[in-house]
Amino acid sequence: MDEEVKLVGYWASPMPPRVIWALKLKGVEYDYIEEDIYNKSELFLQYNPIHKKVPVLVHGGKPICESLVILEYIEDTWPQTPLLPKDAYERALARFWMRFTDEMGENAVSVLTSSGEKGENETKVAEALKILEEQLSLGNTKFFGGETINMVDIAHGWLPHWFECIEQLVGLKLLDPKTLPRLHTWVQDFKQLPIIKESLPDYDRLLIYMKRIRERFTNSTE
Numbered sequence: 001m002d003e004e005v006k007l008v009g010y011w012a013s014p015m016p017p018r019v020i021w022a023l024k025l026k027g028v029e030y031d032y033i034e035e036d037i038y039n040k041s042e043l044f045l046q047y048n049p050i051h052k053k054v055p056v057l058v059h060g061g062k063p064i065c066e067s068l069v070i071l072e073y074i075e076d077t078w079p080q081t082p083l084l085p086k087d088a089y090e091r092a093l094a095r096f097w098m099r100f101t102d103e104m105g106e107n108a109v110s111v112l113t114s115s116g117e118k119g120e121n122e123t124k125v126a127e128a129l130k131i132l133e134e135q136l137s138l139g140n141t142k143f144f145g146g147e148t149i150n151m152v153d154i155a156h157g158w159l160p161h162w163f164e165c166i167e168q169l170v171g172l173k174l175l176d177p178k179t180l181p182r183l184h185t186w187v188q189d190f191k192q193l194p195i196i197k198e199s200l201p202d203y204d205r206l207l208i209y210m211k212r213i214r215e216r217f218t219n220s221t222e
Contacts, residue, residue, distance in 0.1 A: 003060030014158035
């Protein structure tokens with residue numbers, strides 16, 4: 001496939017890095033376009049008129065939206081360096097866990113934007129993290145994909161940095177090495193991989209950005 005590949009993203013969103021990591025692991029050349037999500041361009045709205053969200057992958061002039069959909073498209077289009085299992089059952093399980101983390105992510109965002117005492121969303125996130133800890137223990141491997149990362153690891157790539165910012169801003173410590181030792185180690189190992197590390201946003205800048213989001217939501221509910 002030699003058609004032009006473009007990726008439209010936003011620096012603070014945890015979803016475009018998923019696509020970046022997958023493309024880099026497969027050795028696919030692409031052009032990155034930074035979108036102003038607070039002042040969306042007409043071209044971007046043409047690419048994603050329904051949800052109007054990043055990322056958008058444009059391959060040969062055709063836009064593909066939603067990060068998990070894009071990841072599967074990448075796997076189907078560039079089969080080199082497989083990031084999903086070949087076995088149909090194992091592949092289905094991988095898809096399940098990829099979607100599982102997005103559900104957890106929605107609850108994590110609610111934790112960030114809510115004020116007051118411990119709520120239902122925090123409990124749901126804590127329970128989901130415990131389930132991930134059990135999955136890593138069952139597999140007894142370094143990553144969800146085994147000894148190397150796969151699409152499940154990539155889908156969970158928002159836990160380093162983004163979730164760590166939420167913990168710091170809300171005053172939580174859910175990813176505790178004492179209670180979730182394997183998941184905590186996974187986070188450290190994952191974000192230190194060169195191909196991952198080079199595409200993570202600056203932590204301090206991200207923290208300031210997410211702090212503003214939290215303040216905007218919490219002030220509006222007071």
